[in-house]
Amino acid sequence: MSKFKVGFVGASHLGICSAIAAAEKNFNIVLFDDDLKTIKNLNKFKIDFYEPNLKELLIKNKKKIFFTNDANFLKGCKIVYISHDTPTNNRNISNFKFINNIISKVINHLDQSSLMVILCQVYPGFTEQIKWNKEKLFYQVETLIFGKAFKRALNPERIILGVNRPEKKINKDLKKFYSKFKCPVIKTDYNTAEITKISINLYLI
Numbered sequence: 360m361s362k363f364k365v366g367f368v369g370a371s372h373l374g375i376c377s378a379i380a381a382a383e384k385n386f387n388i389v390l391f392d393d394d395l396k397t398i399k400n401l402n403k404f405k406i407d408f409y410e411p412n413l414k415e416l417l418i419k420n421k422k423k424i425f426f427t428n429d430a431n432f433l434k435g436c437k438i439v440y441i442s443h444d445t446p447t448n449n450r451n452i453s454n455f456k457f458i459n460n461i462i463s464k465v466i467n468h469l470d471q472s473s474l475m476v477i478l479c480q481v482y483p484g485f486t487e488q489i490k491w492n493k494e495k496l497f498y499q500v501e502t503l504i505f506g507k508a509f510k511r512a513l514n515p516e517r518i519i520l521g522v523n524r525p526e527k528k529i530n531k532d533l534k535k536f537y538s539k540f541k542c543p544v545i546k547t548d549y550n551t552a553e554i555t556k557i558s559i560n561l562y563l564i
Contacts, residue, residue, distance in 0.1 A: 391428070
């Protein structure tokens with residue numbers, strides 16, 4: 360089993376699908392959520408939504424995934440994904456303060472060498488405002504669709520990555536991680552990647 364450890368912050372639909380997909384690619388996973396009930400359920404293999412093959416591969420990879428409500432266990436992760444679905448209200452207005460609060464809760468628990476990747480949907484300009492070393496800060500466009508989410512997390516058509524300086528080579532740890540997914544990696548700047556995610560949603564609508 361790989362010693363390469365990847366953290367996921369937020370055990371929502373997005374975080375759970377992404378974490379189990381990474382475990383299936385033979386990485387050690389830490390999935391953090393401050394909701395103790397959610398963590399207890401995951402340790403019992405209870406998931407409150409259905410995606411084909413998700414539970415089966417959770418059970419298969421149980422030794423590779425550590426579920427916790429203690430952010431200290433994110434130490435030692437080479438990559439940490441902020442992976443909670445962005446909540447919306449009954450008027451479909453996104454709560455970005457919720458995502459900022461999650462980042463604030465965990466940021467002091469991460470190694471300074473860790474790469475932080477924002478995976479949830481945010482507004483253009485969000486990523487560059489995060490107080491983290493910009494050479495270690497990224498925005499990854501997720502294109503998961505309910506009912507096909509786990510399949511797409513496991514076998515993406517492409518990975519679109521927002522970086523601080525697109526002209527530079529991709530970070531070696533990200534390159535190693537992405538190599539397991541065997542798909543093209545498209546680099547762009549933060550804002551373009553964030554706008555691309557919104558554009559994909561509009562197309563799906």
